[in-house]
Amino acid sequence: MRESEEQTQLRGVLRDFFGATPRGFDKALWARMAGEIGVQGLAIPEEYGGAGFSFADLAVALEEAGRALAGGPLLSTVVLAGYTLLLSDDKAACRQHLPAIAAGTRTATVAGFGGGELTATREAGGWFGDGHADFVLDGAGADLILLAARTGAGTGLFACEAGAPGLARQARTVLDGTRPQALVTLRHTPLTPIGEPGAAEAVVERVLDIGRAALAAEQAGGSAHALDATVSYVTQRHQFGRPIGSFQAVQHRLADLLVEIEAARSAAAYAASCVAGPPEEVAGPPEEVAGPPEEVAPPPEEVAPPPEEVAGPPEELAVAAAAAQVVCSETFRRAAEEYVQLHGGIGFTWEHPAHLYLRRARSAQVLFGTADDHRARLGALLGLTEHIT
Amino acid sequence: MESDEFRAKARAWLATVARPRPADGGWGTGEDSVAVFENWSAEEERAHTERIREWERLRFDQGWGALGWPAEFGGRDLPAYFEQLYRAEEAAFDVPRRTEIFPVTQQLVAPAVRIWGTPEQQRRWIGPMLRTDLLACQLFSETEAGSDLAAVRTRAVRDGGRWILNGHKVWTSGARVADWGVAVCRTDPAARKHAGITVFLVRMDAPGLGVRPIRQMTGGASFNEVYLDDVAVPDTDRLGPAGEGWRVTLSVLAAERLDSGSLGLANADRALALARNLGRPLTGGEVERAADLFVRTLVQRLIGRRVTEALVAGREPGAEASVGKLYATETMRRTSDLVVRLLGPRAVADTGEWGTFAWTEHLMGAPGYRIAGGTDEIQRNILAERVLGLPRDPSR
Ligand SMILES: Cc1cc2nc3c(=O)[nH]c(=O)nc-3n(C[C@H](O)[C@H](O)[C@H](O)COP(=O)(O)OP(=O)(O)OC[C@H]3O[C@@H](n4cnc5c(N)ncnc54)[C@H](O)[C@@H]3O)c2cc1C
Numbered sequence: 001m002r003e004s005e006e007q008t009q010l011r012g013v014l015r016d017f018f019g020a021t022p023r024g025f026d027k028a029l030w031a032r033m034a035g036e037i038g039v040q041g042l043a044i045p046e047e048y049g050g051a052g053f054s055f056a057d058l059a060v061a062l063e064e065a066g067r068a069l070a071g072g073p074l075l076s077t078v079v080l081a082g083y084t085l086l087l088s089d090d091k092a093a094c095r096q097h098l099p100a101i102a103a104g105t106r107t108a109t110v111a112g113f114g115g116g117e118l119t120a121t122r123e124a125g126g127w128f129g130d131g132h133a134d135f136v137l138d139g140a141g142a143d144l145i146l147l148a149a150r151t152g153a154g155t156g157l158f159a160c161e162a163g164a165p166g167l168a169r170q171a172r173t174v175l176d177g178t179r180p181q182a183l184v185t186l187r188h189t190p191l192t193p194i195g196e197p198g199a200a201e202a203v204v205e206r207v208l209d210i211g212r213a214a215l216a217a218e219q220a221g222g223s224a225h226a227l228d229a230t231v232s233y234v235t236q237r238h239q240f241g242r243p244i245g246s247f248q249a250v251q252h253r254l255a256d257l258l259v260e261i262e263a264a265r266s267a268a269a270y271a272a273s274c275v276a277g278p279p280e281e282v283a284g285p286p287e288e289v290a291g292p293p294e295e296v297a298p299p300p301e302e303v304a305p306p307p308e309e310v311a312g313p314p315e316e317l318a319v320a321a322a323a324a325q326v327v328c329s330e331t332f333r334r335a336a337e338e339y340v341q342l343h344g345g346i347g348f349t350w351e352h353p354a355h356l357y358l359r360r361a362r363s364a365q366v367l368f369g370t371a372d373d374h375r376a377r378l379g380a381l382l383g384l385t386e387h388i389t
Numbered sequence: 390m391e392s393d394e395f396r397a398k399a400r401a402w403l404a405t406v407a408r409p410r411p412a413d414g415g416w417g418t419g420e421d422s423v424a425v426f427e428n429w430s431a432e433e434e435r436a437h438t439e440r441i442r443e444w445e446r447l448r449f450d451q452g453w454g455a456l457g458w459p460a461e462f463g464g465r466d467l468p469a470y471f472e473q474l475y476r477a478e479e480a481a482f483d484v485p486r487r488t489e490i491f492p493v494t495q496q497l498v499a500p501a502v503r504i505w506g507t508p509e510q511q512r513r514w515i516g517p518m519l520r521t522d523l524l525a526c527q528l529f530s531e532t533e534a535g536s537d538l539a540a541v542r543t544r545a546v547r548d549g550g551r552w553i554l555n556g557h558k559v560w561t562s563g564a565r566v567a568d569w570g571v572a573v574c575r576t577d578p579a580a581r582k583h584a585g586i587t588v589f590l591v592r593m594d595a596p597g598l599g600v601r602p603i604r605q606m607t608g609g610a611s612f613n614e615v616y617l618d619d620v621a622v623p624d625t626d627r628l629g630p631a632g633e634g635w636r637v638t639l640s641v642l643a644a645e646r647l648d649s650g651s652l653g654l655a656n657a658d659r660a661l662a663l664a665r666n667l668g669r670p671l672t673g674g675e676v677e678r679a680a681d682l683f684v685r686t687l688v689q690r691l692i693g694r695r696v697t698e699a700l701v702a703g704r705e706p707g708a709e710a711s712v713g714k715l716y717a718t719e720t721m722r723r724t725s726d727l728v729v730r731l732l733g734p735r736a737v738a739d740t741g742e743w744g745t746f747a748w749t750e751h752l753m754g755a756p757g758y759r760i761a762g763g764t765d766e767i768q769r770n771i772l773a774e775r776v777l778g779l780p781r782d783p784s785r
Contacts, residue, residue, distance in 0.1 A: 247782070258772050258777060262716075263716060266691035323688070327684060382679075
């Protein structure tokens with residue numbers, strides 16, 4: 001999990017890039033991000049126009065985006081939609097959509113993953129979708145929406161183009177303006193199936209776990225920014241004739257935050273390493289791609305007494321992603337609140353960026369399930385629930 | 390050597406010398422002690438220490454100890470993290486659990502001798518310490534010098550080729566079984582606080598040295614008072630230059646923080662096993678707490694790995710290791726919290742049932758590590774000033 005030289009380099013380039021660009025989405029910026037640095041295509045295989053690096057490399061970009069609250073629809077386009085396509089096993093769909101994503105000419109998102117009332121039916125003219133999905137990330141702006149919809153044969157994945165007839169998108173007023181959400185409604189909207197309808201449930205679950213790992217990287221980055229900015233402020237700001245950072249009450253709070261952030265970084269990096277090695281393997285069976293980096297850290301089933309007998313082997317990525325969310329959500333919340341608090345009055349102003357981080361932290365806490373949801377999932381994965389000896 | 394190959398070989402070797410632990414820790418059978426500090430009598434402490442020693446010697450003699458040390462000290466010159474790999478394998482076998490004096494000797498004192506010792510001292514001490522033929526305790530703290538360790542008053546006065554030590558040390562873990570004590574002494578009272586310090590290795594059976602056990606809050610005595618009355622120490626047992634003892638001390642303290650990263654993990658794992666074997670469904674709240682504890686064990690191991698990787702990369706993790714210690718002591722506290730929740734009345738009144746009241750040793754022992762080896766508050770000071778670079782507190 002140690003950072004490679006290339007990753008450190010990428011981190012530096014992105015920190016400069018995001019540091020010099022406005023927050024939120026900007027089409028020109030999105031294109032520059034793809035053209036100058038190739039962020040969107042980092043983890044997309046070369047055959048689909050990407051650079052073919054690993055998710056761990058993409059996670060570096062996400063961490064830096066999270067640090068600056070930049071990157072626009074990176075999470076929705078590259079992570080959620082990108083991995084949905086890659087995991088769908090539908091090569092034609094990958095060929096059709098991924099090159100434009102990698103090139104930064106199109107954005108995309110997913111809808112109906114983990115909630116929503118979407119159905120798809122096959123008629124003479126092809127597939128048509130009905131129903132709605134709420135809280136769709138970047139749903140109003142995305143050029144392409146990948147839907148998980150109920151079909152007669154189970155859940156299926158479908159592509160829906162931005163201008164499709166019967167598609168309505170209502171932007172929600174959101175707490176975190178850098179991360180728009182929308183209510184997406186379909187009325188007899190033509191859809192293109194991706195992969196075999198009926199087999200999408202596993203893909204959806206896995207994409208959500210990858211989303212959790214990606215979010216964890218962003219949260220770790222956001223937390224790190226909050227700590228850095230606060231450390232530099234309390235070092236300069238004087239009260240009672242001394243820097244406020246020399247007061248032990250302040251020092252210990254920041255030391256505790258540092259401990260949490262180290263934990264968050266570790267958990268996020270581990271989750272990222274569980275997503276996949278080279279992206280070509282992404283579409284392989286989960287057991288293969290989720291291989292834990294067991295040379296150095298004993299995988300959970302070895303470090304904890306083995307839960308196999310009671311629950312079957314826990315899925316590595318599912319465990320790592322849930323653990324990362326439990327840790328990173330709370331860490332970012334705390335970091336953002338300390339960011340505000342230790343800046344005093346100035347930290348409570350609209351002009352100061354601290355509130356933007358608190359907005360992001362709060363909205364991230366519920367994005368792919370709450371910490372309690374993740375704990376419950378872990379409980380099941382670890383054999384702690386429904387078990388009596 | 391590849392790590393997979395190493396692990397397989399370690400496993401194979403362990404299987405020839407130790408019994409594997411049954412799956413899920415052999416729930417309900419065997420040893421149920423989760424003591425953090427042992428409550429042994431002097432005889433029990435000696436007997437247990439001997440058992441652990443035998444194991445450590447076997448390990449050393451067969452090439453599975455001192456993994457990261459060069460061959461001249463009986464080691465195998467492997468990267469630092471191989472020790473972790475080995476421990477992960479060893480955890481699956483029923484081998485004696487090491488008491489504090491063992492890591493103190495092998496992970497704290499021996500490396501300090503390597504950094505500060507003369508070639509003669511290195512030959513005389515390091516091998517035997519790694520093989521645990523010699524055990525060493527830390528004669529650091531005094532009643533007036535705890536967190537503020539540089540305030541030590543134990544005096545060492547030069548007398549020709551030797552030094553005469555007088556003073557009083559407290560909280561010395563393992564003093565009853567140690568062969569040597571690493572004593573932090575004041576040799577120049579006129580010099581600035583940190584400048585007048587020198588470190589010596591003192592024979593624990595030297596005339597004038599007395600050990601008196603202190604009963605700790607767990608009920609037993611694993612630490613002691615040590616009196617030094619005109620104890621003569623040859624100059625050849627001085628570790629590092631006279632007046633440079635503070636730097637020597639810091640080497641030991643840094644190693645101690647590094648070594649604390651894995652504290653509490655075994656008991657946290659065990660608390661999770663308890664959660665699985667409770668014999669009743671867990672409440673939602675219990676599941677959440679247990680899941681949280683699992684997450685902590687996962688993250689604590691990952692943090693340990695980052696520290697090890699820093700070592701492998703040739704960086705001194707130094708102050709960052711305080712992160713690991715703070716994280717570990719919090720894991721220990723949360724383990725207590727979960728266990729009390731799970732066991733209810735059986736955690737506080739002994740029904741004789743296996744693996745229940747035994748947890749009181751963890752409950753009462755865990756707070757000790759928030760004090761030993763530099764308190765939680767001192768670790769935070771270190772992080773604030775040395776890692777975050779915050780302005781110094783003018784009062785310190
Ligand atoms: C189980 C156990 C084993 C031990 N084993 C050994 C051993 O083998 N050898 C050895 O030499 N010592 C040993 N010690 C001693 C240990 O190192 C000291 O107890 C510790 O450093 C604290 O010193 P003190 O007890 O004098 O407490 P004090 O330093 O008086 O601290 C009391 C309280 O004040 C706080 N405090 C002090 N200074 C500051 C500050 N600057 N900022 C904020 N808070 C502060 C502390 O955190 C603590 O909460 C052991 C202790 C324990 C509990």
